[in-house]
Amino acid sequence: MGLKAAIKQVQQFGRPVFADLKMWNGTRTMASVIRNLVDAGVDYLNVYALADSLLPEAIKATEGSKTKVLGLTVLTHFSEDYCQKHFRRSLPETVSHFAKVAVLAGCHGIILPGTTLEAVADLDTIKVVPGVRPAWYKDTRHEEEVEPRVAVEKGANILVCGSPIMKSGNPVESLRRILAEMK
DSSP, X not given: OOHHHHHHHHHTTTOOOEEEEEEOOOHHHHHHHHHHHHHXXXXXXXEEGGGGGGHHHHHGGGTTXXXXXXXXXXXXXXXXXXXXXXXSSOHHHHHHHHHHHHHHHTOSEEEOOGGGGGGGTTOOSEEXXXXXXXXXXXXXXXXXXXXXXXXXXXXOSEEOOOHHHHTSSOHHHHHHHHHHHHO
């Protein structure tokens, strides 16, 4: 089965399709990949904001399409110490910096840890928060976790909350609990 056929199977459920590529390649490579994903009907894809000046030309491949490019700021697996060590900035400062880089490069939105939403409260862009964990679900996959209600209250537009649903004994009930917490 090819890419388009696989995406069509997901689209039959009426949900957006997100290609989690975390791209950081040369402009031509990113533009080529983006064109293929636009052609396949992907709704969202991501690139590292670190790609900076390589992004604007690649993002042009989405013009006239529904596909949105999200700039990845800092992975939820990274901590304050990581940002201090590698970027010489706090985690919120690092997220804010890369969020602005992404928006200036033409990204339609950003991906960021929910614990840093306040650092980008002034940015008018799509804010996607992975690592969403309700209080009743514990794991150690993410350094920066946030509860669903808190992410919504602090301005997240899209929440990524896979493990608490998919790894539960009752995914439907877990989803219902999370949705209730978001209200």
